[in-house]
Amino acid sequence: MSKDIKVALVTGGNRGIGYELVKQLALKGFKVILASRDPEMGHEAAQKLKESNLDVSFLVMDVDNQESIRQAAITVNEQYERLDVLINNAGVYLDENEKLLTIEPSILEGTMTTNFFGAYHVIRSFIPIMEKHGYGRIINVSSEYGAIGEMSYQGVGAYKLSKLALNGLTQLLAAEINGDIKINAVCPGWVSTNMGGPSAPRTPKQAADSILWLATIGPEGHSGRFFRDGKQIPW
Numbered sequence: 182m183s184k185d186i187k188v189a190l191v192t193g194g195n196r197g198i199g200y201e202l203v204k205q206l207a208l209k210g211f212k213v214i215l216a217s218r219d220p221e222m223g224h225e226a227a228q229k230l231k232e233s234n235l236d237v238s239f240l241v242m243d244v245d246n247q248e249s250i251r252q253a254a255i256t257v258n259e260q261y262e263r264l265d266v267l268i269n270n271a272g273v274y275l276d277e278n279e280k281l282l283t284i285e286p287s288i289l290e291g292t293m294t295t296n297f298f299g300a301y302h303v304i305r306s307f308i309p310i311m312e313k314h315g316y317g318r319i320i321n322v323s324s325e326y327g328a329i330g331e332m333s334y335q336g337v338g339a340y341k342l343s344k345l346a347l348n349g350l351t352q353l354l355a356a357e358i359n360g361d362i363k364i365n366a367v368c369p370g371w372v373s374t375n376m377g378g379p380s381a382p383r384t385p386k387q388a389a390d391s392i393l394w395l396a397t398i399g400p401e402g403h404s405g406r407f408f409r410d411g412k413q414i415p416w
């Protein structure tokens with residue numbers, strides 16, 4: 182593989198914002214690994230992009246399953262020997278207006294497992310590949326629902342807590358990571374996907390555009406920040 186070709190991986194790349202991120206990264210010249218927990222959906226999504234001559238390959242990774250993440254990292258290390266961009270996009274939205282005190286605790290646990298622990302374990306497993314080259318750009322797809330001010334309002338508690346924790350993780354890891362490896366969180370806005378629903382005003386393409394500038398920031402770029410539409414927003 183040419184040394185000049187950068188490799189990017191997107192979790193939950195089979196649909197929604199993740200699929201668009203894969204497509205846009207490939208259009209920018211990245212070799213893109215579309216990670217999906219469902220082999221059939223992942224294969225189909227990657228195949229569709231390959232048919233447009235995009236350099237996309239598919240990898241199974243269930244971010245709820247640490248062994249699946251570990252195996253995926255081994256495969257990327259063996260096959261590509263590098264990882265320049267990692268986008269933690271996979272996410273679930275399992276609660277609406279329920280109260281935290283009365284929802285099934287499994288809803289909170291499941292949401293934390295995917296949205297917070299999923300990203301945490303993926304970063305832990307993949308960062309050694311970035312560290313080999315002293316370079317990496319990690320983007321955590323978060324939400325303004327995870328901002329501290331949102332905790333004053335009832336509702337969507339499981340999802341809000343998961344993104345609050347993801348934002349905290351972004352800051353803590355930025356302080357821990359050495360070398361030219363940047364980690365930032367970004368809110369894509371309200372986007373028309375399975376999660377966002379058909380009334381959402383933004384397209385996945387607009388969301389991807391608002392995220393992808395962080396994939397190519399230079400060594401002077403920010404780390405440990407939270408952005409929306411290129412502007413820093415309060416945690």
Ligand SMILES: NC(=O)c1ccc[n+]([C@@H]2O[C@H](COP(=O)([O-])OP(=O)(O)OC[C@H]3O[C@@H](n4cnc5c(N)ncnc54)[C@H](OP(=O)(O)O)[C@@H]3O)[C@@H](O)[C@H]2O)c1
Pocket residue numbers: 192193194195196197198199217218219222242243244245246269270271272273295299322323324325368369370371372373374375376377378381
């Ligand atoms: N849409 C919005 O308005 C909005 C707003 C703010 C933030 N976000 C964030 O943006 C990200 C993408 O959301 P979206 O709107 O594109 O949602 P979506 O259409 O529901 O897609 C979610 C993706 O995450 C994957 N996923 C869920 N659990 C997974 C797991 N355990 N392992 C691997 N993949 C898993 C899904 O895979 P399956 O197909 O297998 O289920 C799917 O590919 C999420 O982190 C979300 O919180 C979205």
